[in-house]
Amino acid sequence: MDPQKSNRLATGVILCFAAIVSLIVLSLVLYLLATGLPHVSWHFLTSAASSFTAGGGIRDQLFNSFYLVILTLLVSVPLSLGAAIYLSEYAPKNRLTSILRLAIEVLSSLPSVVVGLFGYLVFVLQWKMDFSLLAGALALTIINLPLLTRSCETALSQVPFLQRQAGLGLGMAKWRVTTRIMVPAALPGIMTGAILSAGRIFGEAAALIYTAGQSSINVSYSNWNPFSPTSFLNPMRPAETLAVHIWKLNTEGLVPDATAVSAGAAAVLIIAILAFNLLARFVGGLVAKHFRQ
Amino acid sequence: MEDNIALELKDVSVAYGAEPTVRNVSMKFKKNQISALIGASGSGKSTLLRSINRMNDGLATVTGQILFHDVDINRPKVNVYKVRQEIGMVFQQPTPFPMSIYENVIYGLRLTGEKDRRVLDQRVEESLKHAALWDEVKDRLKASALSLSGGQQQRLCIARTLATKPEIILMDEPTSALDPISTTQIEATMMELKKDYTIIIVTHNMQQASRASDWTAFMHQGNLIEFNQTTEIFMNPHEQATNDYLNGKFG
Amino acid sequence: MSDWEKRLTGPSKETNQERVGRVLTTLSITVIGLLVATILIFLASKGLSLFIKYGVNIWDFVSGTDWSPKKGSYGALPMIVTSFGVTMLAGIVALPLALMVALAVTEILPPAFRKVTQPVIELLVGIPSVVYGFVGLTVIIPILRQWFGGTGFGMLAATVVLFLMIVPTMVSMTIDTLLAVPESYRMASKGLGATRWQTIYRTILPSAAGGVLTAMIFGMARAFGEALAVQMVIGNASIMPTSLMSSAATLTSVLTTGIGNTVMGTAANDALWSLALVLLVMSLIFNLAMRLVNRNKEG
Numbered sequence: 063m064d065p066q067k068s069n070r071l072a073t074g075v076i077l078c079f080a081a082i083v084s085l086i087v088l089s090l091v092l093y094l095l096a097t098g099l100p101h102v103s104w105h106f107l108t109s110a111a112s113s114f115t116a117g118g119g120i121r122d123q124l125f126n127s128f129y130l131v132i133l134t135l136l137v138s139v140p141l142s143l144g145a146a147i148y149l150s151e152y153a154p155k156n157r158l159t160s161i162l163r164l165a166i167e168v169l170s171s172l173p174s175v176v177v178g179l180f181g182y183l184v185f186v187l188q189w190k191m192d193f194s195l196l197a198g199a200l201a202l203t204i205i206n207l208p209l210l211t212r213s214c215e216t217a218l219s220q221v222p223f224l225q226r227q228a229g230l231g232l233g234m235a236k237w238r239v240t241t242r243i244m245v246p247a248a249l250p251g252i253m254t255g256a257i258l259s260a261g262r263i264f265g266e267a268a269a270l271i272y273t274a275g276q277s278s279i280n281v282s283y284s285n286w287n288p289f290s291p292t293s294f295l296n297p298m299r300p301a302e303t304l305a306v307h308i309w310k311l312n313t314e315g316l317v318p319d320a321t322a323v324s325a326g327a328a329a330v331l332i333i334a335i336l337a338f339n340l341l342a343r344f345v346g347g348l349v350a351k352h353f354r355q
Numbered sequence: 356m357e358d359n360i361a362l363e364l365k366d367v368s369v370a371y372g373a374e375p376t377v378r379n380v381s382m383k384f385k386k387n388q389i390s391a392l393i394g395a396s397g398s399g400k401s402t403l404l405r406s407i408n409r410m411n412d413g414l415a416t417v418t419g420q421i422l423f424h425d426v427d428i429n430r431p432k433v434n435v436y437k438v439r440q441e442i443g444m445v446f447q448q449p450t451p452f453p454m455s456i457y458e459n460v461i462y463g464l465r466l467t468g469e470k471d472r473r474v475l476d477q478r479v480e481e482s483l484k485h486a487a488l489w490d491e492v493k494d495r496l497k498a499s500a501l502s503l504s505g506g507q508q509q510r511l512c513i514a515r516t517l518a519t520k521p522e523i524i525l526m527d528e529p530t531s532a533l534d535p536i537s538t539t540q541i542e543a544t545m546m547e548l549k550k551d552y553t554i555i556i557v558t559h560n561m562q563q564a565s566r567a568s569d570w571t572a573f574m575h576q577g578n579l580i581e582f583n584q585t586t587e588i589f590m591n592p593h594e595q596a597t598n599d600y601l602n603g604k605f606g
Numbered sequence: 607m608s609d610w611e612k613r614l615t616g617p618s619k620e621t622n623q624e625r626v627g628r629v630l631t632t633l634s635i636t637v638i639g640l641l642v643a644t645i646l647i648f649l650a651s652k653g654l655s656l657f658i659k660y661g662v663n664i665w666d667f668v669s670g671t672d673w674s675p676k677k678g679s680y681g682a683l684p685m686i687v688t689s690f691g692v693t694m695l696a697g698i699v700a701l702p703l704a705l706m707v708a709l710a711v712t713e714i715l716p717p718a719f720r721k722v723t724q725p726v727i728e729l730l731v732g733i734p735s736v737v738y739g740f741v742g743l744t745v746i747i748p749i750l751r752q753w754f755g756g757t758g759f760g761m762l763a764a765t766v767v768l769f770l771m772i773v774p775t776m777v778s779m780t781i782d783t784l785l786a787v788p789e790s791y792r793m794a795s796k797g798l799g800a801t802r803w804q805t806i807y808r809t810i811l812p813s814a815a816g817g818v819l820t821a822m823i824f825g826m827a828r829a830f831g832e833a834l835a836v837q838m839v840i841g842n843a844s845i846m847p848t849s850l851m852s853s854a855a856t857l858t859s860v861l862t863t864g865i866g867n868t869v870m871g872t873a874a875n876d877a878l879w880s881l882a883l884v885l886l887v888m889s890l891i892f893n894l895a896m897r898l899v900n901r902n903k904e905g
Contacts (some may be wrong), residue, residue, distance in 0.1 A: 069801035073714060080710035083703045087730060087770060090741050144634025152631055162635055165642040171893040172645070173831025175858050176882050179865060180645050183652070187870065204645075207638060228450035228512065230410065232463040232519065233439035235620040237627020243452060265734025268833040268858075272865055309736045309834050312743055321744060328737045335732040339725065424610035436620035437613065466620065 091332070098329025101322050107330070111278065111307065116319040120327050122278040125294065126195070126301040127334075130274060131260045133199035133297060138206040139256055145207075146214035147240055170208030174269040177204050182272035193300040198274025202263045209262070213255025217248040254346045261338030265331055267305035275300035276310050304331055361386040361523055361553035362407065362442075367419035367429075369402050369411065376402045379419070380579045382572060384523075389545060389554045391568035391585070393561060395605060399577040400557045404525050407555070408442040409435045423523075440466070442523045443516035448532045449508030451500035451515075456492050459500045459511055463519040478518050485551075486514035487544045506537025510544060517548075524548065526556040530563065542567045561601065565589050573597045646886075653883025656680065656876045667880060673844040673860070675874035682857075682881060684846045689830060689856040689888075691847065692761055692840075696768035697826035700776055704825075705818060707773075708780035713806055727781075730774035739835035742767035747839060754851050759841035762850040767835050772825035779824060783817025784810065819899050827892035831885065833858035857881045 063071075105119060112118030145166075153159040181201035191197040221244050229239035245252070278301060281294040288295040302310065308327050311320040362384040369377040377399040384390050392400040406417045409428070412435060421429040428438050440463065451459050460479045461469075469475060479496065483489040488510040492503070500511055509529060516524055526545075530538040545554055545567055558564050564571050565585060572582040573596070581588060581597045592598045599605060656662050662680050670681020711723050746766050751758035787810050795805040811818075841853025844860055861878055868875040 065801045065804060069803040072803035072806070076706045076709050077714060079703060080707040083707050083773065087773060088726070090745065090770065091730070091733070093745065094737065094741060141634050141637060144631045145638050147627075148631035148635040152628060153635075162639055165639055167893060168646070168890065169638070169642050171827065171889045173833065173858065173885055173889055175831065175833035175861050176649070176885055176889075177645075179861065179879075179882055180648060182865065183648065183870075184644075204641065207641075211638070222450075224446060224448055224450045225452065227410070227446060228452070231408070231439060231444035231446065232466070232515065233436045233443075233620065234463075234466060235436055235623035235627065237623045237630075238466070238620065240627065247453065261732050265732070265736070267734065267736045268862065271834075271862070305734050305736045308740055309838065312740055312838055324740050325744070328740055331734055331737060332729075335734070336729055339728050339732060343725070423614070425608060426610050426614050428614060433614050434616060434618055434621055436624075437616075437618055441614070468619065 094325065094332065095329050097322075098325035098327075098332075101326035102329055106326055110280075111323075112317060114316050116317060118317060118319075118323060120304060120307065120323070120330065122281070123302055123304045123307040123327070124330065125283075126274070126278065127264055127303040127305070129295075130195055130198055130202065130270075130301065130303055131264050133195060134202040134206055134263055135256060135260060137199060138203040138210055138259075139252075141203070142207055142210035143214050143245070143252065145211045146218060147245075149211070150215050150218045151236055151240055151244075166208045166211055169204065172204070174205055174266060177201055178269035178272050180204070181269065186273060191298070193273065193275025193277075194298045195274055195301045196297040198270050198301065198303075199297070201269045201273040202266060205266060205269055206259050206263055210255055210259050213259070214248075214252050217251025217255060218244055220251060221247040250345055250348045254342045257338055257342040257345060261335050261342070264334055264338065265305045267303070267309050270303055270306050271309070274303065274306070276302050276306055278302045304334075357383075359386050360384065361423075362555075363420075363422040364403075364407075365420040365422065367403065367406065367417065367421060369399070369406050369415050369417050371415045376415070376577055377406070377574075378577045380574075381419075382579060382582050384553060384555055385570065386553050387549050387551075388569040389549050389556060389567055390570040390572065391564035392555065392557045392572050392574060393559070393564050393600075394574035395600065396559065397576075398574040400572075400574045401527055403574070404527055404555065404557045405444075407523075407525055408439050408444055409433075410439075410444065436466075440519045441521050442525060443519065443521035444525045444527065445509070445512055445516055445529045447528045449505055449512055451503070451508045451511055453499070453501060455497045456500050456503070456511060457496040460514050460518050462515060467519070482514040482517040483511075485517050485544075485548060486510045487540065487547065488514055504537070506533050506540060509533060509537065509541060513541075513544065513548075517552075521552070523553045523555065526554065528557055528559060531559065538563070573600060575600070649879065649883050649886050652876060652879035653886075654880070656873060656880045660873045660876065662873075662877075671846050673855075675864075675868070675877045678873070680877050680880075682884065684844055685855055685857045685860055685881065686884065688761060688840070688847055688854040689858070691854075692764045692768055692836065692856065693826050693830045695761075695765045696772060696829050697822050699765075700769050700773050700825060701818070701822045704773055704776035704780050704821065707777045708784055709806060711777075711781055712784040713802065713810065727774055727778045731778055733774075735771055735832055735835040736838075738767050738771045739838035741770065742835065742839040750851070756851050757841065757853070758851075759839060760849075760851045760853050761840065761847050763839040764836045764854075764856070765850070767839050768829040768832060771832065771835060772829050775828065776821045776825040779821035780814075780818055783814045783821065786817070787813050816899050816902060820896050823892055823896050823899065827889060827896075830892065831858065831889055833862045837862045857885050861885070 107119060107124060108121050109119030110121055111123060178201055181197055185191050185197035185200050186193060225243055226239055229243050279299055282292050283294045285293040286295060287293050290296060304327050308324050311324050360383045364380055364382050367380045368375045380403060392404060394400045405411050407421060411417055417429055420427045452462060457479055460482050461475050464478060480489060483492065488507060491507060503511060530541050548554060568585050571585040571588040573580045573588065575596050581592060581594045592601060657664050667680050667682050669683055671683050672679045672681045673684060711720060742763055747758035747763050750763055791809050792805055795809045836856050837859035840855060840859055842855050842859055842863055843853040844855040847854040861881055864878045868878060
């Protein structure tokens with residue numbers, strides 16, 4: 063065939079299929095938003111879920127999702143940052159280091175249902191945490207660690223090498239150079255990584271159904287004592303998240319408006335993910351500005 | 356150790372892998388003098404300089420003795436952080452930290468735990484004056500160090516090194532990233548500094564070595580070929596290799 | 607000992623700092639290392655106890671087709687076949703389509719278009735899998751029911767859901783690969799008089815092949831390990847699938863439903879751990895495959 067003709071044909075075919083795929087995927091998302099958003103109201107966001115009757119909200123699930131993300135970041139950010147600093151600053155070039163890197167790689171390839179299972183056995187049963195936010199946060203930490211360690215390491219490696227040398231040349235300990243110069247300079251990058259990982263664990267469900275649990279007890283939002291069993295801050299209480307709620311409603315839900323509630327919850331979930339992405343982009347923009355100076 | 360000697364290298368070799376980059380260098384650096392290390396790229400001059408204040412720790416194996424006040428500082432037992440405070444270093448490119456001019460200068464000083472405002476203020480003024488930067492920045496000490504020009508940034512880095520009161524200052528091609536005017540200013544600064552400090556400078560610029568240094572060492576393929584007074588090296592080199600290098604036969 | 611000897615060998619604040627740093631960071635990496643070791647040991651010992659403690663034959667487990675743990679029958683083949691079936695189908699369908707979308711974005715449409723597509727793709731990549739499962743329940747299954755009859759639940763529904771889930775990730779990774787092809791290749795090819803299509807299939811695709819393949823394996827690994835989205839639409843019948851429209855169960859979906867229904871320490875429960883072990887081994891194999899492809903790409 064004449065090259066001009068085949069070029070036109072191939073271009074047409076590629077564009078056509080690309081358009082079809084994009085249309086299908088995008089229309090599904092738009093469909094979700096279109097069916098879900100009308101259901102999202104102030105009442106929906108601020109009232110408790112109902113077990114048998116229609117008209118339940120997602121207040122507790124929404125709060126649990128955010129709270130779980132915060133708890134997870136509290137555990138996983140220091141741990142990942144420490145590991146990243148070790149790998150980029152202290153790790154000798156030997157077999158043990160490559161084994162550790164491989165271990166992190168292995169961790170990133172674990173299916174989340176397997177992580178959930180491990181969390182159930184170890185955190186929930188053996189460590190007697192029961193179904194709790196803490197057990198859920200630990201399970202999510204396992205999922206979060208590899209990605210976050212990698213992004214912290216990348217952020218640290220983007221700090222100009224000369225800055226580190228200048229610090230060492232002044233007689234500063236490596237650790238001080240790291241904490242005073244490297245980490246502050248890499249902070250926007252580290253934050254971008256943390257926010258993106260937050261978006262990812264915000265929607266995680268498989269690792270949570272047997273760790274954080276599938277039920278929400280009645281909690282008081284005015285009780286700020288995290289050790290009180292009825293406090294919303296108590297990390298030892300079982301907590302169903304938004305994503306788990308959607309799954310639960312659709313597999314064993316008894317409420318008559320399960321589809322509507324799920325659609326509303328899914329819309330909220332998508333908007334939250336979008337917000338996480340935009341925030342990461344914004345902070346990422348600060349990084350670019352920071353290094354342009 | 357003789358009184359007029361600031362630093363002595365005895366049989367120093369440096370190896371990154373199996374093959375040494377610097378071989379059995381022995382030399383004495385005189386106090387309050389500027390000594391230049393010259394040689395083609397890859398001759399080992401920068402590697403040698405970095406070994407002096409232990410910047411090659413963890414990167415290369417350095418053998419031999421580096422004597423500073425009769426103490427061999429090339430031993431694991433020696434506190435490298437203190438060594439680096441006594442033997443400061445200025446790098447090829449200006450490396451200001453992303454903070455104010457003032458904070459940059461006192462950065463090293465803070466490590467020693469100095470908190471007294473008056474001492475800090477005084478040291479900032481002193482160091483910036485020494486580095487010939489005071490008049491240009493005295494009205495904007497709180498401004499970001501990144502707002503300075505390249506030449507000013509490099510003089511700020513010199514001031515930052517001076518603030519910890521080292522005895523020796525190592526300069527690794529300090530003007531290679533600067534324009535001719537800034538280069539001249541830095542060289543003038545060095546002339547002033549040698550009254551109080553011993554300076555060892557690595558340079559790829561032969562004119563700079565002949566203009567600014569009292570002593571010149573020529574290195575070739577990891578070996579120290581010749582070390583003598585600068586006028587002697589440039590006017591009357593004893594070795595054929597030195598002569599060839601100075602006449603541009605390689606390099 | 608001279609003053610200078612003392613001064614230069616004594617400890618200082620900085621040596622302390624260094625010790626703190628070394629301890630803290632070593633601790634972090636040790637925690638992670640131990641965590642991985644614990645997970646692997648736990649899964650291996652729990653996963654193997656069905657064969658060791660209860661004497662079930664490994665071959666029967668892998669090749670048996672009857673999965674009824676309560677009756678002592680542990681044939682996992684149906685789940686293994688279903689897991690591979692839906693993963694392969696989704697990956698094979700997604701590969702060319704993701705490639706075409708990526709080509710359209712990087713090679714055909716104007717570069718300004720990328721400013722719009724990138725955030726959209728990022729959003730799609732971030733959408734949680736339960737949402738895709740929900741879409742499967744409310745949109746895909748009714749359509750399948752209308753077209754093919756039956757309940758709509760089954761392997762086809764799972765394949766479609768997995769396809770939707772992995773396509774954005776694969777597109778995103780493929781775009782990155784295509785953008786990494788040096789611009790000079792395109793220039794050189796065009797300079798020789800090649801058309802856009804000739805440039806694509808003679809120059810760009812060969813040099814991006816490794817990355818495209820990595821994207822597919824990555825997508826398939828995600829699909830293989832996905833639990834809830836699949837469990838929501840596949841019908842959850844642990845039997846050998848007879849057609850794409852028949853209800854089935856994957857390794858992950860059996861795990862999801864089984865854990866709540868078995869008692870810890872029983873053979874039925876340990877059988878689930880054996881499934882988890884199979885899942886882990888497969889994930890590691892996917893990971894290994896990606897490394898091999900990447901190594902070849904570099905070599």
